[in-house]
Amino acid sequence: MSSTEPPRSTPPTGNVQLPLGQRTVDWSTHAGRPAVELIDQTALPDVERLLRLTTVDEVVDAIQRLAVRGAPAIGVAGGLGVALAAVTISDPAARDAAVAALRDARPTAVNLARAVDRVAAVLPDGPQRTLAEALAIRDEEIASSDSMAAYGVDLIGELCGAEPRLLTHCNTGGLATVTGGTALGVVFALHRAGRLGGVVASETRPLLQGARLTTWELGRAQIPFRVAVDGAGPFLIARGEVDAVIIGADRICANGDVVNKIGSYAHALGAARAGVPFVVVAPESTVDRQTPDGGAVEIEDRGSAELAPNLPAANPAFDVTPFDLVTAVVTDRRVVRFAAGQTWDDIPLGPLRS
Numbered sequence: 001m002s003s004t005e006p007p008r009s010t011p012p013t014g015n016v017q018l019p020l021g022q023r024t025v026d027w028s029t030h031a032g033r034p035a036v037e038l039i040d041q042t043a044l045p046d047v048e049r050l051l052r053l054t055t056v057d058e059v060v061d062a063i064q065r066l067a068v069r070g071a072p073a074i075g076v077a078g079g080l081g082v083a084l085a086a087v088t089i090s091d092p093a094a095r096d097a098a099v100a101a102l103r104d105a106r107p108t109a110v111n112l113a114r115a116v117d118r119v120a121a122v123l124p125d126g127p128q129r130t131l132a133e134a135l136a137i138r139d140e141e142i143a144s145s146d147s148m149a150a151y152g153v154d155l156i157g158e159l160c161g162a163e164p165r166l167l168t169h170c171n172t173g174g175l176a177t178v179t180g181g182t183a184l185g186v187v188f189a190l191h192r193a194g195r196l197g198g199v200v201a202s203e204t205r206p207l208l209q210g211a212r213l214t215t216w217e218l219g220r221a222q223i224p225f226r227v228a229v230d231g232a233g234p235f236l237i238a239r240g241e242v243d244a245v246i247i248g249a250d251r252i253c254a255n256g257d258v259v260n261k262i263g264s265y266a267h268a269l270g271a272a273r274a275g276v277p278f279v280v281v282a283p284e285s286t287v288d289r290q291t292p293d294g295g296a297v298e299i300e301d302r303g304s305a306e307l308a309p310n311l312p313a314a315n316p317a318f319d320v321t322p323f324d325l326v327t328a329v330v331t332d333r334r335v336v337r338f339a340a341g342q343t344w345d346d347i348p349l350g351p352l353r354s
């Protein structure tokens, strides 16, 4: 966009054809005006556009209506939101309220509260230091994606051999992180290495993160795919069309229970029944050692409006896959195979890989 364009707090509209490698969420000082800039994921795949958010309220709203989504991405957006609070809100009470609103925008992914708390802790050191902390989280997530891909490619090769056919759920690519991805980052890396046998994108009811967003990312990477309704996943696995399920996570508890997009548990049951590996890929920033197990996690319910307006609805956005259905968890620093009674403390951190 031209540098003569006037500052605005309303989003640019229309199809701007996002370049490959565009960061999902970032800090921007367009025309000297600080902003959180992000890809509007509610508009994809039909419209590619950036939102330029100049108030904390706009960032909170973007997180709540899933314009930015995915555990690492909302963590980065929340951290940058605190940096925006530091430069735009001078009254301490109002700033505290803005930070609390960011922290509480969505309850389930641990990345959001964690990033907001981390950046808020340096608010007393001033706006520059606050922004530096938020940008550090952004950069750490970018490095994490590269590392998860390296660990994940090795593990999938070990578990499945050559050219695995993978089933994935929700969107776990660059859109859910900053660039790269978690589970989908492993799929991209396998493809780049010429070692991918195929990929099924589970559509992910009701907001279609799989059918809209994962297929958009796979298409841009020129990776052939099939999309399937969520209920088809366990049957495709049973029919021998899937060599491994690979998903991300919004929170992984102390005992290894995995909280992820609703529908993940059904794929895990199907995989266990068929003896197919079920692999979870998530950065260390998604590991929550303070929460003992999945039963202790607040599962966001998004109500009936997104599912069946005017009908009473049960609409949990996430489910819990118990640790004993998970073959392995791949993070940016280790591969963990949980056994009963084992915790994260039992497995040492390894190096970041690239």
Ligand code: MRU
Pocket (backbone or CB within 6 Å): 066, 069, 070, 071, 072, 109, 169, 170, 171, 172, 173, 176, 177, 182, 183, 209, 247, 248, 249, 250, 260, 261, 262, 317
């Ligand atoms: O409700 P969403 O779209 O934010 O849910 C996202 C997921 O469940 C992803 O699978 C998860 O964040 C892991 S990918 C980084």
